[in-house]
Amino acid sequence: MNKLVINNLSKTFKIGNEFLEVFSKINLEINQGTNIGITGKSGSGKSTFLQIVASLDKPSSGEIFFNDNKFNQMKNDELSKLRLENFGFVYQFHHLLEDMTILENVLLPNQYNKSDKKFNNEEIFNLLEKVGLSERLHHLPWKLSGGEKQRAAIVRAIVNKPNFLFLDEPTGNLDESNAKSIQELLINLSKDLKFSLITSSHDIEFIKMMDLKYEIINRDLIYYD
Numbered sequence: 670m671n672k673l674v675i676n677n678l679s680k681t682f683k684i685g686n687e688f689l690e691v692f693s694k695i696n697l698e699i700n701q702g703t704n705i706g707i708t709g710k711s712g713s714g715k716s717t718f719l720q721i722v723a724s725l726d727k728p729s730s731g732e733i734f735f736n737d738n739k740f741n742q743m744k745n746d747e748l749s750k751l752r753l754e755n756f757g758f759v760y761q762f763h764h765l766l767e768d769m770t771i772l773e774n775v776l777l778p779n780q781y782n783k784s785d786k787k788f789n790n791e792e793i794f795n796l797l798e799k800v801g802l803s804e805r806l807h808h809l810p811w812k813l814s815g816g817e818k819q820r821a822a823i824v825r826a827i828v829n830k831p832n833f834l835f836l837d838e839p840t841g842n843l844d845e846s847n848a849k850s851i852q853e854l855l856i857n858l859s860k861d862l863k864f865s866l867i868t869s870s871h872d873i874e875f876i877k878m879m880d881l882k883y884e885i886i887n888r889d890l891i892y893y894d
């Protein structure tokens with residue numbers, strides 16, 4: 670099974686002459702199949718942490734390993750390939766391509782992926798039905814509600830059967846019953862396909878569904894039960 674190892678990870682933003690230390694010397698090991706939940710106050714660094722661990726941003730110091738591969742020793746194209754084959758990412762604010770329909774958006778990562786480890790078209794239609802988007806396949810994103818776009822972004826992030834699925838407040842725009850059903854779908858998929866969810870959320874009930882729970886407090890990642 671694959672493994673992510675995070676050693677002494679720190680991030681400081683420089684804004685003008687000021688330095689903002691978001692988190693400092695975080696350590697964490699994530700075995701594929703274990704679901705990780707991260708909560709914390711607004712501004713505590715959850716999105717920043719997820720982006721860095723998913724290799725979409727760089728830390729100020731510290732290291733991240735995917736198995737034996739050290740992110741900061743990999744070339745950009747190697748990192749892109751690693752992400753395409755192993756990671757899925759759902760942004761806090763969706764990032765769908767605005768000139769492509771929902772279906773085209775969802776199928777896009779699938780088309781770039783030359784490996785066999787991915788959902789086929791029929792399975793993707795089933796996923797879209799499960800999240801309630803069957804009637805929306807040929808619409809452009811701007812016609813959809815925030816919650817519908819969020820659901821499309823979730824399906825797009827799983828079409829390649831990622832080993833690690835990063836979710837940044839994935840159900841924040843959804844009403845309670847939609848949020849619950851999407852959360853259960855994500856947990857069930859992660860258990861069936863043996864991948865890891867690495868999710869941030871303010872929704873404590875969602876965090877409780879994870880195997881390991883953490884909170885970012887005072888620039889540190891604190892484990893809680």
Ligand SMILES: Nc1ncnc2c1ncn2[C@@H]1O[C@H](COP(=O)(O)OP(=O)(O)OP(=O)(O)O)[C@@H](O)[C@H]1O
Nearest residue numbers: 682684691709710711712713714715716717718761
């Ligand atoms: N690109 C950036 N440049 C400067 N500061 C940034 C940048 N991105 C984030 N920050 C700052 O880093 C801190 C952490 O932001 P982050 O978005 O990670 O918090 P969060 O825990 O995800 O918050 P929320 O719960 O509101 O989503 C905030 O104070 C934010 O203003």
Ligand SMILES: [Mg+2]
Nearest residue numbers: 715716761837
């Ligand atoms: Mg955030």
